[in-house]
Amino acid sequence: MKTSTERILTTHVGSLPRSKAVTDLVFAKEQGKGIDEELFDHTIKAAVDAVVARQKAVGVDVVSDGEMSKISYATYIKDRITGFEGDSPRNAPKDLEEFPGFLKRAAKGGGTPTYSRPCCVSAIEVQSTLPLEADIANFQAALDKHQPTDAFMNAASPGVIALFLPNKHYKTQDEYLEALAEAMRVEYEAIVKAGFILQLDSPDLGLGRHMIFKNESEADYIRLAEQHVEVLNHAMRNIPGDKARMHVCFGNYEGPHHHDAPMSLVLPIALKAKPQGLLFEASNPRHAHEWTTFRDAKIPADKILIPGVLDSTTNFIEHPELVAQRIERFANIVGKERVMAGTDCGFSTFAGFGAVDEDIVYAKLASMAEGAKIASGRLWG
Secondary structure, three states: OOOOOOOOOEOOOOOOOOOHHHHHHHHHHHOOOOOOHHHHHHHHHHHHHHHHHHHHHOOOOEEOOOOOOOOEOOHHHHHOEOOEEOOOOOOOOHHHHOOHHHHHHHHHOOOOOOOOOOEEOOOOOEOOOHHHHHHHHHHHHHHHHHOOOEEEEEEEOHHHHHHHOOEOOOOOHHHHHHHHHHHHHHHHHHHHHOOOEEEEEOHHHOHHHHOOOOOOOHHHHHHHHHHHHHHHHHHOOOOOHHHEEEEEOOOOOOOOOOOOOOHHHHHHHHOOOOOOEEEEOOOOOOOHHHHHHHHHOOOOOOOEEEEEOOOOOOOOOOOHHHHHHHHHHHHHHHOHHHEOEEOOOOOOOEOOEOOOOHHHHHHHHHHHHHHHHHHHHHHHO
């Protein structure tokens, strides 16, 4: 993983807005409609090329493929590993349960994406590596053409798959997580072998507290979340920590978030994970104050902090000076070489849905790049 040795590098969480052409094809494929596979492949490849070019143009150093081919950051795996069918009931976060009027309004406004969340109904095994191979090839072609500083590719953690795709086959949750980890290991290792930084998306450690663990005691939540980390570390047993980073969040939606677990509870769990980089929320109104948790914690010397310096749920364009101040807070905690500028979450977690207008997304990323320059000038003199 490239680090900020001469200036603050910029990145983001991964997903970026898809075009209507991409979204229509992704949903048609999801719904089992007959599609022109050649058209699908051409459209996704062109979209990846365009999204890499646009990231570089606005000053993003460590880029992604925007997750162009995926309908969502977790359920995409049903096309890559066996065992998943049908749909499952939606499990509303605890904060939204207390505001049913807002929950209904959010659903009507597109805040609840409509796509299947299948259940595990049979044994989990690798089904096909072809979708991953296509993602890798498309991304590599775009990187060869546009030459950004570095690149990462997202993959779902075993824990987040378990968060959204419930188990109806394995006798225990332990067995389910272990099967997921072993199947996903193939994807993790392939991404690293291709030369990309592996990003493990693990919102189960934060969001999970007010979803699948919402009825658990704090002690049981900690125990179960730590189990998710142990399983993830086992799946990464053949991958060096400096080839990976992990994203932790509390749900990428505008809402009350008053039941979010405090970072003081989540951070010690997240720091036990093997990935060197840690991406986390640090800008939105519910978590911006928690930079002090990092100040007061013992951060391992090998960890790279990638705080969100942009809120991914608002169309406000953060002022570059505010971005710079946010970066400097963390640089003053762990040192300027161990900080990278990131975003609170993805800008298009689900295909066709994002709270932020596409053009504003890139304006925000450009503001992040400008803020990183300001911070770099002050930190490096």
